[in-house]
Amino acid sequence: MSEERSLNFLEQIIEEDIAKGIHGGRVHTRFPPEPNGYLHIGHAKSICLNFGLAKKYNGLTNLRFDDTNPITEDTEYVDSIKADIRWLGFEWAEEHYASDYFEQLYEFAVALIKKGLAYVDDSTPEEIAAMKGTPTEPGKESPYRSRSVEENLQLFENMRNGMYKDGERVLRAKIDMAAPNMHLRDPLMYRIKHAHHHRTGDKWCIYPMYDFAHGQSDSIEHITHSICTLEFVPHRPLYDWFIDKLEIFPSHQYEFARLSLNYTVTSKRKLKQLVSDGIVRGWDDPRMPTLSALRRRGYTPASIRAFCERVGVQKRDNIIEVGLLEYFIREELNRTANRVMAVLDPVRLVITNYPADRVEALQAENNPEDASAGHRTVPFSNTLYIEREDFMENPPKKFFRLAPGQMVRLKYAYIIKCDSVEKDADGNITTIYCSYLPESRSGGDASGISVKGTIHWVSAAHAATAEVRLYDRLFKVEDPGNEEGDFKSYINPDSLQVVSNAYIEPALASAKTGDRFQFLRKGYFCVDPDTTTGKLVFNRTVTLKDTWAKEASKGEKAKA
């Protein structure tokens, strides 16, 4: 008995098309990135959509690189894009490049010239812009608009043969300079760029514009449903016009609202700036919303897919709360990540009535959500490190952790009671002295005492160390792209906090790059590729939900 899930608008369109027998019920989509940057979480939505739709309706999805602008594109990006799509869990049917179609597109252009539907314009970029008109005023026809077919054919061939400099001439479609839709005012089809292309090398010096490449590429591949984002809606009449005039396979374009996340930016231009300005350490800096960064941070493909599924697909602009993404990774890691203990901000704790030469190997369950995860042993001794924030000299009412005279349980171990503290000259606590209840050992507690709080710890003599990188949101404001001034002025200065010497339980010393753990009470962490044999580096993927922190900050606000 499966739950009835309603169809999104694209699924409705596809089901109607299948019912009507359009294209024989065939569904073929494509994912068309431009190789000029790394994929981000917004692309994940598009990938899940295009591949997901095809899968649902027994269709296929092509990967096609929209590489019509040699200036900005690079194979580095091609490789990262392919890796990211596969990491997300999808495999394309065919791999194509718009540049593979350059010859065919050239022939299409020639065909339009022959039909009297395209012409070579000698105007300068400035003149062309001036003749475009404005949204409220019609444009003016170019003086070159009425050239003969023969002349256009010759000039276009000359363009191809490199007889002109960059910007000297363009090929334009002859449509309507008074069209209310600006994109129909004789749009450019080809421009001259004497530039090296990452795939075609120096073979071409004219390159098709997006509008003259995308729809035709879809058509060549017999794409049935060409799905793109909302900003291309006004391009659709042009998309249809070229296909109609060329009399080629009628692909159709459908548009959905792109995904935006709050407290971040998802504009390739802005992301690139963060990288080139050194604000982050690279495209895969774990604070970035790129897929490579999310991967490095510890996000799983399944959590991102679940997120994309959940946010749905619609035509209204939206900004999703990052909290939703965090929910999905917590949800998965809670089920799958082994628990371990790590102390990030240590303070020494000595159990005065525990023999100094004694070491116990305590049993610790790896994952309370998964019995099959088994157990490990954790060494216990009289000198431990605990989290500095787990002790307060003058605790507020509902503070269930350590305080003078107050008792807590050490996870997997004993109940202890704080007897005294030792401070340095500046008043900082250096050591907390406690006594333990020998009969309160975990698993065989005969003390009859129950305590409200349980804290994590590591044995000082047995602890290993690691660098731990704590991340917070990259921006201080919800929609940095829409704020006044430079978006970079809204960077959160505390987005990265490095703990260079965290104490971790010895079992963790053998962790490998990519391994994920829950640091008990602290969050989910993942071993970073910067890890070397001598030095472990962890990234905090996401914190645990922390109702105490919320409670405490409420108290702060009340005081203020």
Added chain:
RNA sequence: UGCCCGAUAGUAUAAUGGUAGUACGACAGAUUUUGGUUCUGUUUGUCUAGGUUCGAAUCCUGGUCGGGCAACCA
């Protein structure tokens, strides 16, 4: 002020002429050897004015608000 797109709780998303529901969040409580998890409960919504209809979030009209469009970018 030309053309196009859109408007349902804080956020996102359903209801396709017939009881406005779900998820995340927030709030309250229970459980808990993680202030985690889990469970229970609560709160908050159809942009507006008309019209059609027995009945409108849904259809029609006007308005309001938001977004997009005038790159030899995609």
